[in-house]
Amino acid sequence: MVSDKRRALVIGGGFSGMFAANELKGRFDVTLVDAKEYFEYTPGILRAYVKPGHYDALSFTYQSILERTMGIKFLWGEVKQLDGEKQIAHVKPMFSDHEEEVAFDYCVIAAGCTFGLFSKWGESLWAPTVNEGAIAESEWKHIDERFIEGRRRHIFEEHEKLAALNKKKATVLVVGAGFIGVEWVTELQHYFPNLKLTIMDFLPKCLGPLPQNAASYCD
Incomplete structure (x- = not known):
């Protein structure tokens, strides 16, 4: 059955993106796209670096909440181009070498920002590195933080560095x-x-x- 609801595309699954998707789902067919597979509660992230087990309290996978609980479609991929006139987003899904076109009637851009002052990508420890271009030049390119397990691994590695400093x-x-x-x-x-x-x-x-x-x- 084809829905007669208009289509809303939300780019970014942070606080604003999640809020917008939840508010719109009653009147629109909502799709949320994010380059990583999980939500992370950034204000609490410092505790995770000193106590890695705390990370589970700060994160969840989008699909488990958006699709199974909230009734919102989740697309794991990176938006490469946005055409406002044609109302099409060009998205590269996580497990594809090719971009897909995602049509919309309304688009909410809630992509957030990165704030590392010494990186052209804004890379910092306090936020995951998830864009393809940034990963290629990342200080920790051996870890893929688009996956929640990759993010956990990075946090654990930094914790081990702190533990070594503490020991000496x-x-x-x-x-x-x-x-x-x-x-x-x-x-x-x-x-x-x-x-x-x-x-x-x-x-x-x-x-x-x-x-x-x-x-x-x-x-």
Whole structure:
């Protein structure tokens, strides 16, 4: 039976993409496409590096939730081109050498961003590397983080590096005393107590944008 609902394509399965897909599913035939097979709760990712078993609480595979629970089609692949006039997305599915055309009536672009300042791809430890071009030039190209097991493997490798530093009582410098820097240095202190930790920032206090009481508590 052919549906008379209009087609909505959601590019990206992060917070915004998942929210949009859920809101639209009652009125549209929704397809969500993402270059990786899983959702990751990024705000909690620092704990996973010091306690890898925590990653299971931060992630799930899209197909298990979108298709089996929410009634939303999931396409695991990378959007290579978007034609707004023709209303077609050119998508390369994960296990195909060829691109497919996915037609839509409405398209929501929720692809997110990467923020590594020292990589042209924005690559950083705090987010998986999932685009083909970035993987080819990645610092950890031996791992395919489009798979959830690849992501777990990368997190475990970084954990082992931290454990080795802790064993030899190494010195670690955390540059940046904002939200992430403070969270990271305290996670390191708790799980790797032998590390000699220093945190620095160009501002005169930690958590600079917050009220003085927050900075004082942090100190």
